Every structure is written in C-alpha cells, then in structure tokens.
Amino acid sequence: xxxxxxxxxxxxxxxxxxxxxxxxxxxxxxxxxxxxxxxxxxxxxxxxxxxxxxxxxxxxxxxxxxxxxxxxxxxxxxxxxxxxxxxxxxxxxxxxxxxxxxxxxxxxxxxxxxxxxxxxxxxxxxxxxxxxxxxxxxxxxxxxxxxxxxxxxxxxxxxxxxxxxxxxxxxxxxxxxxxxxxxxxxxxxxxxxxxxxxxxxxxxxxxxxxxxxxxxxxxxxxxxxxxxxxxxxxxxxxxxxxxxxxxxxxxxxxxxxxxxxxxxxxxxxxxxxxxxxxxxxxxxxxxxxxxxxxxxxxxxxxxxxxxxxxxxxxxxxxxxxxxxxxxxxxxxxxxxxxxxxxxxxxxxxxxxxxxxxxxxxxxxxxxxxxxxxxxxxxxxxxxxxxxxxxxxxxxxxxxxxxxxxxxx
Numbered sequence: 001x002x003x004x005x006x007x008x009x010x011x012x013x014x015x016x017x018x019x020x021x022x023x024x025x026x027x028x029x030x031x032x033x034x035x036x037x038x039x040x041x042x043x044x045x046x047x048x049x050x051x052x053x054x055x056x057x058x059x060x061x062x063x064x065x066x067x068x069x070x071x072x073x074x075x076x077x078x079x080x081x082x083x084x085x086x087x088x089x090x091x092x093x094x095x096x097x098x099x100x101x102x103x104x105x106x107x108x109x110x111x112x113x114x115x116x117x118x119x120x121x122x123x124x125x126x127x128x129x130x131x132x133x134x135x136x137x138x139x140x141x142x143x144x145x146x147x148x149x150x151x152x153x154x155x156x157x158x159x160x161x162x163x164x165x166x167x168x169x170x171x172x173x174x175x176x177x178x179x180x181x182x183x184x185x186x187x188x189x190x191x192x193x194x195x196x197x198x199x200x201x202x203x204x205x206x207x208x209x210x211x212x213x214x215x216x217x218x219x220x221x222x223x224x225x226x227x228x229x230x231x232x233x234x235x236x237x238x239x240x241x242x243x244x245x246x247x248x249x250x251x252x253x254x255x256x257x258x259x260x261x262x263x264x265x266x267x268x269x270x271x272x273x274x275x276x277x278x279x280x281x282x283x284x285x286x287x288x289x290x291x292x293x294x295x296x297x298x299x300x301x302x303x304x305x306x307x308x309x310x311x312x313x314x315x316x317x318x319x320x321x322x323x324x325x326x327x328x329x330x331x332x333x334x335x336x337x338x339x340x341x342x343x344x345x346x347x348x349x350x351x352x353x354x355x356x357x358x359x360x361x362x363x364x365x366x367x368x369x370x371x372x373x374x375x376x377x378x379x380x381x382x383x384x385x386x387x388x389x390x391x392x393x394x395x396x397x398x399x400x401x402x403x404x405x406x407x408x
Contacts, residue, residue: 001055002024005019006019006062008093012074012083012086014073016065017065020061021051021052021060022055023059026058028058029249030059030060030248031062031101031104032051032054032104033062033091033104033106033122034050034051034105035111035112038140040108041065041071042064046230046232047108048237050106050108052238053245058245062102064091067079067083075167080176084110088122104129104248105125106130108133108231110140112129112130113130115128115129116130126190127193128188128191128192129194131240132200132231135211135214137181138176139207147159147168151168185211188216191220192218192220195224197229199228201228202230220247222240310344319391320340320342320387324383324387338370340370341367341369341370342368371383
C-alpha cells in the first residue's frame, strides 16, 4: 500500500486536507470517497482500518477532514450538514480532475447520511454505503441536548465533542432540521449497503431499519454483531472494509472486468516498469518491492513519485553509502554514519559539439559525502577512493552495456 497527503479547495475557498491510499501494484480497481463521523477527523481508527482493508483488495481510498476539523481550514462553528455535503462534492471534483472520479461513497455515522445526499451531485457514483448512520441527521442533536436551550436562546454554545471543545451555532441545528434524507434515499437510484450493529449505543438499530425500508433495490444490510458505534475493534472495521470491497465490485461500471489485474512479480534481478494512458505515472516492480515513478507537474506529470533521474541519483547515493558502510565494517573503522547527497546538474551541449551526436542534454552528478565517527584524514581520503569503486558509480562511468529487445 502507498499513501500520500493531498489538499484541495472547497466551495468556501477553504483548504481541505486528506489522505489518499492506493495499492502498491497495478492501477486501482476504482476510487472510493470516505466520510468520517460527526466531529471526528479522517484519522479515526475505524476509517483507517476500513480504508486499508479496501486498499488491500485493490481500491484507492480518499479520506479527508471536513471544514473546521483536523488539518482542514475553516471554522467548525460555521459548518453544518450541508457544508459537509459540499465538502464531499469538492473531494469528488478533486479526484475527478486529478485521478478518477469516485465510484463508491462510504460514510461512518453522520458521514454516511452525508454521502447519501452528496451522491446526487456525483454522477460517477455507482454505489453508496453507510456505517452506523442515522436515518435523520437531526439525531445528532442528542449529543448536545444539554446545551440545546443555550444554543436556541443565545445563538451558539461551546460543546465538548470527540474529546475537544467545539462551537455549535443555531444555524447548525436549523440546517439539520431542513434535510430530507428519506426523500433522497427513495430516489437514490444507486446500490446501497447498510452496516449497523444491534448493540450500537449512539445510533439505534431502528435507524438502519428505516434506511433500509426507504431505500429501493438493489439494497443490502450487514449486521455488525457485538460492534460498538465507533468500531474501535480493529477486526470489526477490517471486516467492514473487506465486505465493502467484495460488494462494490458488482456495482462498478461495465468495464470493471477489463481493468488490468496486478502483474505477477518479476524474477529476482528483474525490474518491470509499466505505464498506461495516464501520463506519466509508471508502476515499478521488483521481485520484492513496488513503487511509483512520475514526472513533476511542470513536465505534465502528477508528481506521484520520483522522476527517472531522481531514481538514478538515488541509486548512486544509496550504493555509495552502502559501499562505504561495508568497507568500514570490514576494516573495523569507527564509522558511525554515512550521508551521501547527490545533486543533479544538467549540461546543455553546443549543437555542433561531439557530445551533440548523442544528446544535446546530459547529466552530471555531484556527490557530497558526510561521515561521522572518529576517522582520521587518511581514512576519509580512502573512503573517497572507495566511493568511486561502488558498482553504480562504475556503471555510470560507462562500464555497463544495454541491449534492447521488443516483443514482435
């Protein structure tokens, strides 16, 4: 699995922060957009475990913090159910513009109710899933009932939610009352999977019953026996993720079966670099490891991984540090650490020069080695000589041959 932090802007021009996780091998089966529970953040245990269980099955999952929460901008007191829905639409727009639009929407607690509403504005969405979600958004007011009178009379109150103090304004309450989720659910026209625990201490099982009754087929229900509302037990959350992944496959767009499956890993000593139509994201696989390469945005890429010359520089730096470590260990020198900084320098050649017969642009690597330990001057000078003997350095100096073949 690979993960990266992403940012995008919502309708109110606030910067929202999310975590995008995706498989280490091959293209994702589909993109999933996940909404966290009321007053929580994207880093809840349940959200994390559910997302990673889906990634293990080949999906890419975006979790993000709603406005005013976690690492996202905005003030929580200015948000409401409708702004949460708008944030979900903004997240879908980001995925559509940068990767692929989400085909699956998943929400925990009030986040599940929000994804039902958001799905109307995300045309690519094929299926929706709720987890411990209320049928009526207004249900969350029971969490702040001791402050309701103050909110109504003064317009706002400080309320402790999810272990921290947040401002709840009257507009939040009014917005909850204005929602018509049952109507939306009846006209959903998408597959829906409802997860709920009969033992949920926050949102009773009757809410799941109402959601299921109002929804039209195709609809499914899975009982989370013995689970609590927050799905704090890892096995419960991972179970939700694995069931979600298996269920979602059925409702993806028709070409889902044609999507590339994960490639069999290369043999020892082989490196496979595969690129599709999405420029310039390249999947790199060895027998034991996988990563992405890309070009920076300035070159038309998406900067999802190092570019080819960065990987070449990394190979030089890594080989240098390893070689010096091996040599010092063999000599039993007091070498503590080796840090090799490799700087790239591009050299443009005159069109008529000898070098121009091969390329008008070549690379020069400047290698700066920093060592710590009780080494004398002679030992350090010897390390410089050894650095020039590292296999990658010798290869770059022209001692490697490449034969190119192409399938017929």
